[in-house]
Amino acid sequence: MSLTDIKNSIRNVPDYPKPGIQFKDITTAMKNPAVFKEIIDEMAAHFAEREIDYVVGIDARGFIFGAALAYKLGCGFVPVRKPGKLPADTIAEEYALEYGTDKLEIHRDALQKGDRVIIVDDLIAVGGTARAAANLVQRLGAEIAAFAFAVELTDLHGREKLQDIAEVYSLVQF
Numbered sequence: 554m555s556l557t558d559i560k561n562s563i564r565n566v567p568d569y570p571k572p573g574i575q576f577k578d579i580t581t582a583m584k585n586p587a588v589f590k591e592i593i594d595e596m597a598a599h600f601a602e603r604e605i606d607y608v609v610g611i612d613a614r615g616f617i618f619g620a621a622l623a624y625k626l627g628c629g630f631v632p633v634r635k636p637g638k639l640p641a642d643t644i645a646e647e648y649a650l651e652y653g654t655d656k657l658e659i660h661r662d663a664l665q666k667g668d669r670v671i672i673v674d675d676l677i678a679v680g681g682t683a684r685a686a687a688n689l690v691q692r693l694g695a696e697i698a699a700f701a702f703a704v705e706l707t708d709l710h711g712r713e714k715l716q717d718i719a720e721v722y723s724l725v726q727f
Contacts, residue, residue, distance in 0.1 A: 554591045560725045562588045579675050592703050597625035606668040607631045611686050614675035631663045633686045648685035659689045666694030676704040680711030687718050
């Protein structure tokens with residue numbers, strides 16, 4: 554299977570969530586077992602030689618890719634969630650959206666100084682969500698080894714918000 558096959562498995566949904574947006578729906582790739590396996594295998598191969606303690610997955614599709622990647626790399630998985638979803642003591646990070654703000658949380662005891670992590674999400678667009686997750690990870694003292702995304706929307710320049718922190722890896726680009 555090629556990266557073109559992976560790209561072709563991602564559905565384009567015009568005018569979602571609002572007019573003018575061409576939404577890249579990765580659920581069509583995830584439902585195909587061969588494509589989903591290839592995505593995880595490719596990501597894992599890229600990071601196989603690195604010492605990684607945890608994969609940090611961003612709510613919600615980052616959980617899918619992040620948990621599978623953590624399993625494949627033999628490391629732990631840590632969720633970064635929307636407010637009010639984690640049961641124990643958390644820290645939060647607010648970030649800007651196109652219209653308004655949002656917030657992410659992580660358990661205060663999820664990571665420790667010196668832990669090496671990969672932050673994972675399904676897609677990087679403008680980079681604000683991943684940057685907020687990075688701020689949470691850094692506040693806990695962990696080191697970000699890389700960011701990993703199945704899809705990158707290159708015209709939105711999200712990588713530019715992250716590349717000063719760590720490597721930004723994306724499997725396919727649109």
